[in-house]
Amino acid sequence: MNDKFLWVEKYAPTTIDECVLPVKLKEEFSSMETIPNMLFIGNAGVGKTTVASVLCKTLNTDMMFMNASLENGIDDVRNKIQSFATTTALFGDYKVLLLDEADNLSPDAQKSLRALIEAHQDNCRFILTCNYATKLIAPLRSRLQEYNFTYPTDGKQLKNLFVKRLLEILTREKVKIEKTDVPVLMSLVERGYPNWRNCIHQLQRVTAKGSIDAGIVNQLKNEHISTLFELMKAKNFTKVRDWVAENLAQGVSDADIIRMVYSEAKNYMKPQSLPQCVLVLADYQQKAAVVANQEVNTVAMTVELMMNCEFN
Numbered sequence: 001m002n003d004k005f006l007w008v009e010k011y012a013p014t015t016i017d018e019c020v021l022p023v024k025l026k027e028e029f030s031s032m033e034t035i036p037n038m039l040f041i042g043n044a045g046v047g048k049t050t051v052a053s054v055l056c057k058t059l060n061t062d063m064m065f066m067n068a069s070l071e072n073g074i075d076d077v078r079n080k081i082q083s084f085a086t087t088t089a090l091f092g093d094y095k096v097l098l099l100d101e102a103d104n105l106s107p108d109a110q111k112s113l114r115a116l117i118e119a120h121q122d123n124c125r126f127i128l129t130c131n132y133a134t135k136l137i138a139p140l141r142s143r144l145q146e147y148n149f150t151y152p153t154d155g156k157q158l159k160n161l162f163v164k165r166l167l168e169i170l171t172r173e174k175v176k177i178e179k180t181d182v183p184v185l186m187s188l189v190e191r192g193y194p195n196w197r198n199c200i201h202q203l204q205r206v207t208a209k210g211s212i213d214a215g216i217v218n219q220l221k222n223e224h225i226s227t228l229f230e231l232m233k234a235k236n237f238t239k240v241r242d243w244v245a246e247n248l249a250q251g252v253s254d255a256d257i258i259r260m261v262y263s264e265a266k267n268y269m270k271p272q273s274l275p276q277c278v279l280v281l282a283d284y285q286q287k288a289a290v291v292a293n294q295e296v297n298t299v300a301m302t303v304e305l306m307m308n309c310e311f312n
Helices: 023-030 048-058 074-086 107-119 156-172 179-192 196-206 214-222 225-233 237-249 254-268 271-288 294-308
Strands: 038-041 063-067 095-100 124-130 145-148
Touching: 038 048, 048 063, 048 095, 048 124, 063 074, 074 095, 074 107, 074 124, 156 179, 156 196, 179 196, 196 214, 225 237, 225 254, 225 294, 237 254, 237 294, 254 271, 254 294, 271 294
Parallel strands: 038 124, 038 145, 063 095, 095 124
Antiparallel strands: none
16 A cells, blocks of 8 residues: 655656656667666656666666765765675666766766776666756766756647646545546646646645645646746736745746746747847856856846846
């Protein structure tokens, strides 16, 4: 019996077939018979860590999980990782180290890890996940096969697949569903795409009372990207700042906001402003990898868009 409270854990995929992925990636992972040293690149919530775990489980491989946001120094690499990499696998010919958020490793830790990958490749394989691959040194990246979790801008088929997944979850949780609730599920997926983790978190939030809560749904609509464009058009700085703060607090990442603005700009901005919008987004996306406060950086981005772009 699965007694996990969080649906994102309770209903996590157990096979590659259950993962909602772009077709090419899904085909590659489905055909894998052995795990090479890999680097998974993509935004938060798109399935990088899930796929790595599923691959190890499917191929019956020993795996150790390590979060580089918490353990990112050279001592962590030398002690914990080296200790794991040098011991013999209990099952199969090799074991796997899953290093999550590897872009948080210090430069010295990355150099040390590079050496370990080379020295223990027969006994241990490495799967690294990251949001910003540019923060990894080139000698480390060159020792890994890179897989980009890039989703199509429209992604209608993937969105529909995930709506079906949400309906299955609601059925298993015995949540009361009406036909009129399907558009609500579609809007949840549209809002979070391709951050599947956030979609499931929001689903659990709006159905906490056993049915879909209209009040919370209306709140989510206010947090939708369309509201941000309306506020920027009105040049309402205070509410723009509140919108950013609220979304970040709800688990929407700065990268998600940039992606949503990029995807929807054509629907809310005049054509002549789109090139300027792209330049602003690219500038602040680069800054996001090094700034101390993501909220300040994201608010600054929206202010620049608000002041320099024309809206429909």
